[in-house]
Amino acid sequence: MQALILLGLVGLAAQLVDGSLGMAYGVTSTTLLLAIGTNAAAASATVHLAEIGTTLASGLSHWRFNNVDWKVVAKIGIPGAGGAFAGATFLSSLSTEMAAPIMSLILLPLGLYIIIRFTACGLPRDNLGKPLRKRFLAPLGVVAGFVDATGGGGWGPVGTPAILASGRIPPRKVIGSIDASEFLVAVAASIGFLVGIGSKNINFAWVGVLMLGGVIAAPVAAWLVRHIPPRFLGSAVGGVIVLTNVRTLLRSDWIDASGNVQAVAYIALAVIWAAAIAYSVREYRRDKKRKSVEAKLHRRTEEEPTPA
Known part of the structure; x- marks a missing residue:
C-alpha cells in the first residue's frame, strides 16, 4: 500500500512539473520504477x-x-506516434545506453540557449506568429516519439526546447501543444509495448495510481502555465533541460564522474x-x-484637451 501511495504522489508531482514546463512526467516516473527493479x-x-x-x-x-x-x-503528434510505436516495439532489443549521452549532447546546447535567451532578452518576438512548418515538426516528432518510448521519457525534453528555441509561439502554447500531442504518443x-512484451510484465495497479495522481494534477498545472510569465517560464524550462542533461552526461560511461564531482556540478x-530565474x-x-x-x-x- 505504501508503494502505491508513493507512486500516486510521484504521478501527481511529475504531472505538476510536466504540465507546467512541458516535460518530466515520463523521466520522473520511469526513474522511480527502474530504481525499484522494474526492467x-x-x-x-x-x-x-x-x-x-x-x-x-x-x-x-x-x-x-x-x-x-x-x-x-x-x-x-502524428509523426510522433509513429516514432513511439517503432521505439516501443524494438525496446527489448535496443540498448539506449549510448543513445542517452548522445541525445544529452544535443539537448544541452538547446537548454543553454533557452535559459540565456529568455533570461537576458525575454520572449523572442522576431519570429512570434510565424507558422511552424511540417518539415520541421514531422522529423522532430519522429525523433522525440522514438526517444520517448525507448527511454521511458523524452517527448517533452526533445520537443519543448526545439519549439521554444524557434520563438514562433508563446511558451504556454508550446507546453500546452506538447502535452496535448503526447496523448497520441502515449497511445x-x-x-x-502490448504487442512487443504483452501485458504479463505490467503491473496495472501501478498504472492506475500513476494515472490518478497525474489526472488530479493536470488542471492545476494547466492553470499555472497560463499565469506564469513567459520570461520566467523560459528560464525555468532551460534550467530543467540543462540540469537533466548534465546529470545524464556525468553519470554516463563517457565521463563516469565521482559522487563529489556530481554534487559540486549540481550545486x-x-x-x-x-x-x-531571480533575474528573469x-x-x-x-x-x-x-x-x-x-x-x-x-x-x-x-x-488632455487639444488646443483651440
Whole structure:
C-alpha cells in the first residue's frame, strides 16, 4: 500500500512539473520504477499506459485555458506516434545506453540557449506568429516519439526546447501543444509495448495510481502555465533541460564522474539557475512597471484637451 501511495504522489508531482514546463512526467516516473527493479520495457510500458489518462486530462485542461495550437499538435503528434510505436516495439532489443549521452549532447546546447535567451532578452518576438512548418515538426516528432518510448521519457525534453528555441509561439502554447500531442504518443507507445512484451510484465495497479495522481494534477498545472510569465517560464524550462542533461552526461560511461564531482556540478548549476530565474522575475516586474507607466502617460495624453 505504501508503494502505491508513493507512486500516486510521484504521478501527481511529475504531472505538476510536466504540465507546467512541458516535460518530466515520463523521466520522473520511469526513474522511480527502474530504481525499484522494474526492467526497462516494463517501466516504459507502465508509464506510457498511465500517460494515456494523464495526457488526455492535461491536453483537455490546456485546451480549456487556450494553451493549445492544434495545428502544431497535428503536425508533430502524428509523426510522433509513429516514432513511439517503432521505439516501443524494438525496446527489448535496443540498448539506449549510448543513445542517452548522445541525445544529452544535443539537448544541452538547446537548454543553454533557452535559459540565456529568455533570461537576458525575454520572449523572442522576431519570429512570434510565424507558422511552424511540417518539415520541421514531422522529423522532430519522429525523433522525440522514438526517444520517448525507448527511454521511458523524452517527448517533452526533445520537443519543448526545439519549439521554444524557434520563438514562433508563446511558451504556454508550446507546453500546452506538447502535452496535448503526447496523448497520441502515449497511445501508440502503449500499443507497441502490448504487442512487443504483452501485458504479463505490467503491473496495472501501478498504472492506475500513476494515472490518478497525474489526472488530479493536470488542471492545476494547466492553470499555472497560463499565469506564469513567459520570461520566467523560459528560464525555468532551460534550467530543467540543462540540469537533466548534465546529470545524464556525468553519470554516463563517457565521463563516469565521482559522487563529489556530481554534487559540486549540481550545486553550481542550481545556484546559476536560481540566479537566472531571480533575474528573469526582476526584469519581468521592471518591464511590467514600465508598460504600466507608459499606458498611464498614453491615457493622460489622450485625455488632455487639444488646443483651440
